[in-house]
Every structure is written in C-alpha cells, then in structure tokens.
Amino acid sequence: MSSAALPETAHPEAPCPAGPKRAKLVEATPETRALTLMIAEDDPVSRGLLAFCTGELFKEVLLAENGRQALSLFRERKPDLVLTDQVMPGLTGLELMEAIRAEGDRTPVILMTTVHDRVLLQAINQGVDRFVPKPFDLAHLVRTLTTVAAEVVNRRVVERHREQEVELLRYRDAYNALQQESARRKERHVVRHDLLHRVLDGAGTRWAINVSFAPRDIMCGDGYSVRQLSDGRQLIFLVDAMGSGMSASLTAMLTTSFFNYQVDRLHRWQNFDLATLLECFREYLASVLLEEEVLSCGFLLIDLKREELEAALFALPPLLLRRVDGSVEKIPGGNPPLASYPTPFRAYKLSLKDAANLLVMTDGVTDAPLKEGGIYREVLEEDFRSTPTLLGLKKRFLERTAPGDLDDLSVLHLRRLDFPSQWTWSGRPELSLCGLGRLIESFLKALAGEIEVAQKQLDEVELMLSEALTNAFEHGCLGLERYEKQKLLESGDFEGALAALPLPPGAGISLNATLWRGAQAPLLLIEVLDSGSGIPAAALNAGCARESLSGRGLAMIGRLCDSLFTGGPGGHLFILKTLDQGDGDAD
Amino acid sequence: MQIEVTGTNELTIRGNIKSIEDSTRIKEALAALKKGEAGIRLRVPESFSMTSTVIGFLMKLVNLDRVRIALAVGDPRLYQLMEELSLVETFNVSLVKAQPK
Numbered sequence: 283m284s285s286a287a288l289p290e291t292a293h294p295e296a297p298c299p300a301g302p303k304r305a306k307l308v309e310a311t312p313e314t315r316a317l318t319l320m321i322a323e324d325d326p327v328s329r330g331l332l333a334f335c336t337g338e339l340f341k342e343v344l345l346a347e348n349g350r351q352a353l354s355l356f357r358e359r360k361p362d363l364v365l366t367d368q369v370m371p372g373l374t375g376l377e378l379m380e381a382i383r384a385e386g387d388r389t390p391v392i393l394m395t396t397v398h399d400r401v402l403l404q405a406i407n408q409g410v411d412r413f414v415p416k417p418f419d420l421a422h423l424v425r426t427l428t429t430v431a432a433e434v435v436n437r438r439v440v441e442r443h444r445e446q447e448v449e450l451l452r453y454r455d456a457y458n459a460l461q462q463e464s465a466r467r468k469e470r471h472v473v474r475h476d477l478l479h480r481v482l483d484g485a486g487t488r489w490a491i492n493v494s495f496a497p498r499d500i501m502c503g504d505g506y507s508v509r510q511l512s513d514g515r516q517l518i519f520l521v522d523a524m525g526s527g528m529s530a531s532l533t534a535m536l537t538t539s540f541f542n543y544q545v546d547r548l549h550r551w552q553n554f555d556l557a558t559l560l561e562c563f564r565e566y567l568a569s570v571l572l573e574e575e576v577l578s579c580g581f582l583l584i585d586l587k588r589e590e591l592e593a594a595l596f597a598l599p600p601l602l603l604r605r606v607d608g609s610v611e612k613i614p615g616g617n618p619p620l621a622s623y624p625t626p627f628r629a630y631k632l633s634l635k636d637a638a639n640l641l642v643m644t645d646g647v648t649d650a651p652l653k654e655g656g657i658y659r660e661v662l663e664e665d666f667r668s669t670p671t672l673l674g675l676k677k678r679f680l681e682r683t684a685p686g687d688l689d690d691l692s693v694l695h696l697r698r699l700d701f702p703s704q705w706t707w708s709g710r711p712e713l714s715l716c717g718l719g720r721l722i723e724s725f726l727k728a729l730a731g732e733i734e735v736a737q738k739q740l741d742e743v744e745l746m747l748s749e750a751l752t753n754a755f756e757h758g759c760l761g762l763e764r765y766e767k768q769k770l771l772e773s774g775d776f777e778g779a780l781a782a783l784p785l786p787p788g789a790g791i792s793l794n795a796t797l798w799r800g801a802q803a804p805l806l807l808i809e810v811l812d813s814g815s816g817i818p819a820a821a822l823n824a825g826c827a828r829e830s831l832s833g834r835g836l837a838m839i840g841r842l843c844d845s846l847f848t849g850g851p852g853g854h855l856f857i858l859k860t861l862d863q864g865d866g867d868a869d
Numbered sequence: 870m871q872i873e874v875t876g877t878n879e880l881t882i883r884g885n886i887k888s889i890e891d892s893t894r895i896k897e898a899l900a901a902l903k904k905g906e907a908g909i910r911l912r913v914p915e916s917f918s919m920t921s922t923v924i925g926f927l928m929k930l931v932n933l934d935r936v937r938i939a940l941a942v943g944d945p946r947l948y949q950l951m952e953e954l955s956l957v958e959t960f961n962v963s964l965v966k967a968q969p970k
Contacts, residue, residue: 719889745887745918771929831928834921
C-alpha cells in the first residue's frame with residue numbers, strides 16, 4: 283500500500299479527522315478488502331490522512347497528487363473504485379471522472395466536494411456514484427467507501443454467476459448436440475436398405491425398391507428395413523410405433539433391430555416363411571411393449587422370380603398397387619395393430635405379374651393435414667395415379683399439405699423397370715466423344731418426335747445423357763479409374779490420353795429407352811450399358827472429394843432425374859425421369 | 870450454346886451448357902484466353918446447369934494453375950448447383966440478373 287507520512291501540523295484546509303485512531307471497519311468484508319482504491323487529492327496532508335484511514339479497508343490504496351496523475355495511474359493500475367477531490371490543479375475531480383467515463387469505464391467514483399449546486403448537478407449528470415462533503419467526516423467517508431466497495435463486489439459476483447450460467451448452457455448445448463448426433467448415427471445404423479439404388483432381376487422383368495424416410499425428430503417413431511435374402515427373395519419391414527418422442531423411437535429401433543437380427547440368422551431356419559417370422563416377432567413384442575402399447579407395422583416377402591408378394595400389414599394404411607395398364611387398387615391390411623398379447627392375424631398374397639409399382643406407407647403420410655382442410659388420405663390415390671415415381675408423389679404431397687408439424691413420413695416403393703413396349707429406342711454410339719454426342723442428338727430427335735416435351739426437360743435429358751455416356755466411355759469402355767483420370771486432368775494430358783487410350787476388345791456402349799404412359803405423367807426410362815466392370819451402387823450416393831477434378835457426373839444426373847439405379851453385369855445405369863416435372867433430385 | 874469473347878479475359882456463354890460438344894468448346898475457349906493477373910471472368914447468364922467436365926476444368930484452373938475465376942450466373946438453379954458442390958467461393962460465383970441479349 284502506498285501511503286504518505288502524516289504532517290506534523292495540519293494543513294489549514296485539511297479536514298478534521300475523527301482522531302488519531304483508524305476508522306473501525308463496520309462493513310468491510312474479506313471480498314471488499316480484496317479491492318484496490320485510488321485516492322486523488324492534491325493536499326498532501328489530506329492525502330496522507332485519507333491513506334491512513336482507508337489502509338485497512340482495502341488490499342491496496344493508490345495515491346495521486348493531482349487529476350492528471352490520477353488519470354494516468356487509473357489507466358495503468360485499473361483500481362476498483364476511485365475517491366477524488368473536486369478542486370485540484372490541472373484536472374478537477376469531475377474532469378477526471380469525465381475522462382474515465384469517456385473510456386466506457388463504470389468504475390465507481392466518489393467525489394469529495396464542498397456543497398456546490400452547479401458541481402453537484404454536473405457530477406450527477408456525469409455519473410458520480412457518491413458524494414462526500416468536505417470537510418469530510420471520517421465515519422461517513424468509511425461508510426461510503428465500504429458501501430461502494432460492497433456494491434462492486436456484488437456486481438462482480440452477479441457477473442461471475444452469469445458467465446457460469448452461459449458456460450453451463452454452452453456445455454449443455456454441446457452435450458445435447460453430441461447426443462443428438464450419436465442418436466442419428468445409431469438410427470442410420472439400425473435402419474437398413476440392402477438394395478439401395480440396385481436393379482433387381484425378376485422373371486424377365488427388372489425391379490427396384492425406393493424408400494422415402496423423413497423423420498420428424500432425431501428420435502423417430504418410424505423405422506424400416508429392406509433386406510436381400512440368400513434365396514434371392516426380398517424381405518421388407520416397416521414400423522410406426524405408437525405415440526411420439528423417445529418412447530416411440532425406442533420401440534421402433536428395438537423392433538427394427540430384432541427384425542434385422544432374425545434376418546441375419548435366417549440361414550439357420552429350415553423352410554423360412556413369413557408366418558413363422560411373425561410368430562417370433564410377436565413373442566419378442568410381448569417382452570418389449572407395455573400393456574397398453576400397440577404397434578403398426580408391415581412385413582412384405584417379395585419373390586420376383588415367381589412374381590409374387592406376400593404381405594402382412596398391421597394397422598398400416600392400405601397398400602396401393604398400380605398395374606401396367608394404369609389401373610390402381612387399394613388393398614387394406616386387414617389386421618389390427620400388434621400388442622403385447624397375441625391376436626390372430628392374416629397375410630395375403632399378391633401377383634406382381636402385371637404390377638407397375640406399389641406403395642406401403644405409415645399413417646404420417648395419410649393423416650397429414652391438407653392446406654385446404656382435410657387430410658392427405660383423401661387425395662393420395664389421385665396423386666398416385668398422376669405421378670409415376672416416388673419423387674413425383676413426394677412433390678405432390680409437399681405441395682398439397684400444410685407445412686408445419688408433420689408426423690414421421692415413411693414410404694416404401696417397389697417398382698417395375700421393364701414395361702410392355704409403348705415406345706422404345708435403342709442405339710450404339712461410335713466410341714468417341716463426338717460419337718456419343720451424335721447418338722444423344724439422334725435420341726433427342728426421336729423422343730421429341732414421339733412426345734411433346736418442354737425444351738427445358740429435353741435440355742435436362744441431354745445433360746443427363748452427356749454425363750452418363752461420358753461416364754460409360756471413360757470408366758466403362760476405357761477402364762479409366764478415377765484416380766488415373768485425376769492425375770491426367772492435373773497434368774493437362776487428359777484429352778490427349780483419352781484419344782490415345784486403346785479400346786479393349788469387345789468395348790461398347792448401348793443406350794436403350796422406353797416411354798411408359800401408365801400414369802398421367804409419362805415416364806422415360808433410360809438404360810446406359812457399357813462393357814466395363816460396372817458401377818457399385820454405393821457410388822450413386824458417394825460424394826467426391828472437394829478438390830477432386832472429376833467424379834461429379836453421377837451426382838449431376840441424380841439432381842435431374844427421379845431415380846437412379848445400377849445393375850449388372852457390367853456397367854449398367856438405369857435412369858428414370860418423369861417428363862412433365864421441373865427441377866428434381868433423385869430418391 | 871454460343872461462346873462470345875466479351876473482354877480481354879472474359880467469356881460469355883449463352884444458352885445451356887448440356888452436351889459433350891459444349892464441354893469441349895468451353896474448355897478450348899478457356900484455354901485460349903490469356904490468364905493474366907486479372908484472372909478470368911466467365912458470364913453464364915442463361916444456363917440452368919453445367920457439365921461435370923467443365924466444372925472439373927475450372928477447378929483445375931483455380932487449384933492447380935492458380936488462375937482466379939469470377940463466375941457470374943443468371944439462373945438460380947446453376948447458383949444452387951454451385952452451392953451444393955461447395956464451389957461458390959472457389960469460383961467467386963455471383964448471381965446476377967439476366968441481361969437482354
């Protein structure tokens with residue numbers, strides 16, 4: 283603590299101290315004693331006396347002989363409170379305070395002054411915290427200092443609490459975000475689609491399975507699984523658990539996981555059939571469902587070679603089936619929801635011989651409110667008739683339904699890829715970039731001749747074909763791996779290398795297209811086949827490295843078509859596009 | 870699609886960029902430009918998209934040849950494509966109102 287020696291004689295204007303004893307600490311606390319006081323007083327006697335009287339109240343007392351020194355000392359040492367005389371040479375007490383406030387500092391300032399209205403008014407306007415009249419009364423001075431010091435301490439405690447709360451909130455936010463991300467990853471891990479983007483071979487007909495899965499929350503009450511069985515059949519599970527939030531999500535994940543577990547062990551079963559699987563599932567439910575809890579779900583066993591489907595639907599909306607001639611049938615499930623106790627149920631068989639596509643969905647879709655009132659169930663069949671693809675149906679759904687609080691939305695879609703010929707086109711290009719371009723031109727001319735298509739859509743088809751055929755030529759026919767192409771592009775030798783690369787024997791590309799008019803909007807189905815090793819289905823979903831100079835072609839096609847599938851053997855890309863749509867992203 | 874040289878280092882590409890031939894012509898036109906310090910300005914007022922071949926070529930110019938590119942597009946769909954591919958910053962993409970021809 284800086285201090286000055288007491289003068290032997292008191293200064294004529296010096297205040298009369300209460301006595302030689304130090305002021306008794308009435309309100310000082312350990313917290314206030316941790317603070318630093320600055321005293322600005324030009325009179326050395328007063329300055330010394332003030333230092334003496336306040337020494338025990340604070341951790342440190344800084345002394346300044348005049349206003350300028352005080353301002354400099356304030357900026358350097360940042361005291362917690364200031365006691366200043368008003369009348370000082372150079373900078374007055376008020377001017378000192380003005381300078382402190384001008385820097386945005388709210389450090390409490392106590393002004394010692396003789397009563398003077400003008401000064402008082404000015405002090406009030408400039409934000410003085412307290413006044414101490416001069417000559418000062420020691421007890422009053424100490425009370426004032428300890429009161430202001432206590433206010434400083436309290437203010438800092440409040441600020442500290444506020445900072446801690448903010449820190450806690452940030453921690454909780456980070457923790458919640460981490461939990462949500464973990465839950466999302468777990469959900470993606472449990473929900474399975476073995477056949478994503480894959481062409482499936484049936485009895486002379488090819489098929490594909492799309493899924494549209496739009497959970498409302500991270501913890502979703504819907505779940506699904508699409509599994510390929512070792513005997514060539516497909517088994518599909520769709521679930522909509524009762525209620526919402528964590529409880530429903532838990533049931534959906536448990537039941538989907540159980541389904542996957544059973545499917546993974548089907549090789550241990552002799553003569554697997556749907557009825558036996560359902561019995562196992564119901565036994566499991568007895569241990570999982572609460573007494574009053576029920577479950578909507580569906581099982582579909584698909585045999586594409588025999589063109590048959592066996593279905594058991596429990597309280598799901600009716601299955602929608604469209605035939606190749608465009609007729610639509612609604613097939614009710616016929617079973618109540620499953621519960622923890624056994625109830626009789628029935629499965630039924632459907633022929634897929636003349637099926638074009640079929641939908642199974644949860645009631646989040648059918649019960650969604652329409653913008654004009656009512657629910658989507660009332661217009662679902664109409665929209666299904668008018669749109670040949672799942673993407674088209676999704677768009678109609680979003681256009682018609684009221685935005686806001688929708689339920690989880692899950693739709694499973696089985697679709698045929700080969701149709702009785704209504705219009706078909708085939709071609710094989712000369713294997714060069716120019717040759718590919720000529721083939722595309724020829725196709726577009728034929729298509730425009732067959733059907734009236736908006737130029738915008740023809741442009742989209744042209745772009746898709748440019749990407750698909752270039753991909754087939756470079757990666758399929760020439761066998762150029764992605765990393766090789768990257769190196770050639772980086773070196774600037776790509777065009778030259780492309781021209782110089784020899785074509786392997788048997789290299790070739792085919793372009794086949796069909797137009798199907800079974801829905802109100804015509805559907806264009808395009809196949810691009812090449813002699814290469816094929817496109818893995820995962821490549822249709824994979825992105826490419828940000829700095830990669832190639833690899834965006836499939837993504838470009840996906841942006842413009844309704845659906846994209848890959849088959850085999852060899853390079854095989856199947857592109858579906860509804861012809862009266864605008865911009866689209868593939869399922 | 871038509872390509873016009875509309876400045877010392879500026880190309881304007883009219884129409885849609887959609888065919889294999891379009892990609893080849895654009896690459897040739899870009900290669901023919903002098904790539905000075907000012908970089909290259911590319912105006913694409915009408916196209917709804919761009920082929921992956923052109924995108925790859927532009928990326929090579931920016932990342933490997935260190936040529937600064939400013940791409941002004943007129944169709945929001947093309948801007949959206951650039952956003953989805955995280956290329957707005959790389960190509961300094963701006964969405965401008967289509968100018969009359």
